[in-house]
Amino acid sequence: MNLSPLPPIVAILRGVKPGEVVDIAAALVEAGVGAIEVPLNSPDPVESIRRLCDAFGDRALCGAGTVLTPEAVDAVAEAGGRLIVTPNTDPAVIAHAVGRGLTVMPGFATPTEAFAAIKAGARALKLFPAGTFGPGHIKAVKDVLPRNVAVYAVGGVGASNLDTWRAVGVDGIGVGGELYRPGDRAADVAERAARLVAAWHG
Numbered sequence: 001m002n003l004s005p006l007p008p009i010v011a012i013l014r015g016v017k018p019g020e021v022v023d024i025a026a027a028l029v030e031a032g033v034g035a036i037e038v039p040l041n042s043p044d045p046v047e048s049i050r051r052l053c054d055a056f057g058d059r060a061l062c063g064a065g066t067v068l069t070p071e072a073v074d075a076v077a078e079a080g081g082r083l084i085v086t087p088n089t090d091p092a093v094i095a096h097a098v099g100r101g102l103t104v105m106p107g108f109a110t111p112t113e114a115f116a117a118i119k120a121g122a123r124a125l126k127l128f129p130a131g132t133f134g135p136g137h138i139k140a141v142k143d144v145l146p147r148n149v150a151v152y153a154v155g156g157v158g159a160s161n162l163d164t165w166r167a168v169g170v171d172g173i174g175v176g177g178e179l180y181r182p183g184d185r186a187a188d189v190a191e192r193a194a195r196l197v198a199a200w201h202g
Contacts, residue, residue, distance in 0.1 A: 007060075011175060012176035014042055017043050024186055025060070025062075029059050032193070053079060057080055064083070073096050082103060083104075084102050086107055090106070091119070094117055097121075104124070106122050106126070109127070125149060126153070126174055127152070128154045130155045142168070150171035153172075155174075158196065178192060
């Protein structure tokens with residue numbers, strides 16, 4: 001059961017450009033990916049987010065990743081974004097996003113960071129980078145977290161090792177390079193996304 005307002009698969013389009021974001025997102029949405037983030041260290045990310053939200057905001061949860069400041073939260077919200085993903089646990093950023101009514105998923109590594117994020121208002125967390133810590137880490141941390149907090153695995157997670165992560169109870173995953181790398185064609189993204197969605201539901 002997915003406890004989060006987030007869909008179970010978040011696509012991370014790091015490096016995407018405004019001119020290609022709609023085609024890439026179309027491939028993802030058609031394959032069944034329900035959440036898409038454009039990291040803010042991509043080229044002209046706010047414009048990409050605006051185009052993404054205009055095209056698919058009613059069909060997918062769209063927003064930004066690598067969000068580091070409250071001001072960045074505001075820029076994403078003003079572009080139509082409803083999803084804020086951070087690589088770290090910054091209570092000011094989390095609380096600001098929650099206060100604006102956005103879905104926020106901060107990155108954590110330790111129980112201390114996880115509980116700080118929860119205290120700031122987060123109800124979905126991402127273990128990042130998940131591949132470094134491993135499934136055993138996430139299983140142990142989930143044992144002490146509130147049951148109404150969803151935990152996602154991000155970084156080093158994909159179709160080939162999804163079963164390992166599902167076995168320890170992750171509520172969802174975030175996938176970047178296995179779905180999209182700068183310069184990839186929409187057709188290639190569509191094929192990878194279909195494989196990932198099938199693996200999740202399989």
